[in-house]
Amino acid sequence: MSSHKADNAPGPPPLYRHMKMYVSEVHVAPEKYFVCRNKEVISVVNVCDGVHDCRDKSDESDCGVTCPDGSFRCASGKCVSIGAFCDFKDDCGDSSDESQCDYIECNRTEFRCKNGQCISMAHRCDLLSDCHDNSDEQDCLGQCNVNVTFQCYDGTCIPKNAVCDGHRDCPGKYHEDEQDGCHLVKEEDRQGLEEEKKKCDNKPRKTCEDLFVQDGIRHSGHYLIDADGAEGPILPFRVHCIMGSTVEDVRTLVHHDSEQRIYVRSGVEGAYARPITYDVGWLQMRALIGVSQRCRQYVKWECSGVGAGFGYSDAERGPLSWWESVDGEPQFYWGGASENLTCACYPDCFGPDQRCNCDSVSEFHWLEDHGYISDKEKLPIRKLRFGNTYKTGQAGYHTIGPLECFKQVSSMEECDSSQNYLRCRTGHFVNISTKCLYGFDQFGFQAGCRDVSHLRGCGAVMKKSWRDADSREKKILHYLDSQSTGICSSR
Structure with a gap:
């Protein structure tokens, strides 16, 4: 391997202690060599180190601070160990210990740091600083080391072990580090799952959360759960699992026959009736709700020229519209309202002093009231009743979402x-x-x-x-x- 000098100029070989030359024999590079008064030439490393290397002792005169043997005197007068000389680190603080160095050329498989250091090209842009000046980790945007890092869409590099770990590290809205291939089980997860498998194989999966955690299922789809456990009287039933990147995002859904947008025309109060038929039985849904911290159903009423009927009542006839809870009890609020006879918009509904947007009736002008019903004691919705949508310019549509449940109350702690x-x-x-x-x-x-x-x-x-x-x-x-x-x- 050929020799390469910091100044790219030919020069003499380095001088070691007790190796002396004279001015007439060499071209003196002052940053590398010191000329004694008697014309001897020594390495600058040996100047002001407490040892007389010039026979006339001129290398130890005018030193101010004399460095002990085995030390190097920086341009600032600071003394550092001779081992710190040309070690690619600025130990002097003024770089004088790195300004008099001969550096070898880096080969094709190496990366040359800005300080002259050679490192393996395999360590370039791997998120770990191998160059003492950190130059191997500079200008890495879009140049990630694919062997040990993952490159985000914007070019940011993150460690490979941070991919599919349930934590979003890539910037932006796509979170690609928790998307691509995350349905595949990582080796550490696989081994952990295998250890738990012996303990948990016979434990019931009460919600989709158990399927995510215990079985490593990452694909959304329809799966069997046993909400009341193996000892309960309710048989396992099939639900729709929405799997997210973390267990916090997992949802357990039960669908029904009325999720589409449905047109409503009716006469007097409550004349329109829509019973809801779910994919599973009432007891099965109540068992699911019982083991879930939160459950909800989305509801929306679109109206033209007709009031919602939840927010006001006729003195003689009562409310015009309502929905029935799981127990068949009429409920006179809508879409996550906090008070009875109101909708979720209250007290900021469209129109003055209105309790629902749709109560600001105007023919051929469409408004809507929507939100989530989240009272677990009332869910799921059993039936919808609407009235007073029979005149010219009066019409309505309702949309009812599936039963959604989140966050299992008691997970399989014995398998944790x-x-x-x-x-x-x-x-x-x-x-x-x-x-x-x-x-x-x-x-x-x-x-x-x-x-x-x-x-x-x-x-x-x-x-x-x-x-x-x-x-x-x-x-x-x-x-x-x-x-x-x-x-x-x-x-």
């Missing part, structure tokens, strides 16, 4: 732990050694579960106290405290 792996809330697995360990990996990412669920229930076992925590740690500890983990109780 295995010998070697810990399951995160996202459904992914991490090594059990990260339990209660707060720290970051070599890329600066949260070690363990990205959602910090590996810290749940750790209490005083936490490695950092509240007093010692920095602002980022306190933010995470606040979050954990809000999740009732008890981690912050000691602060």
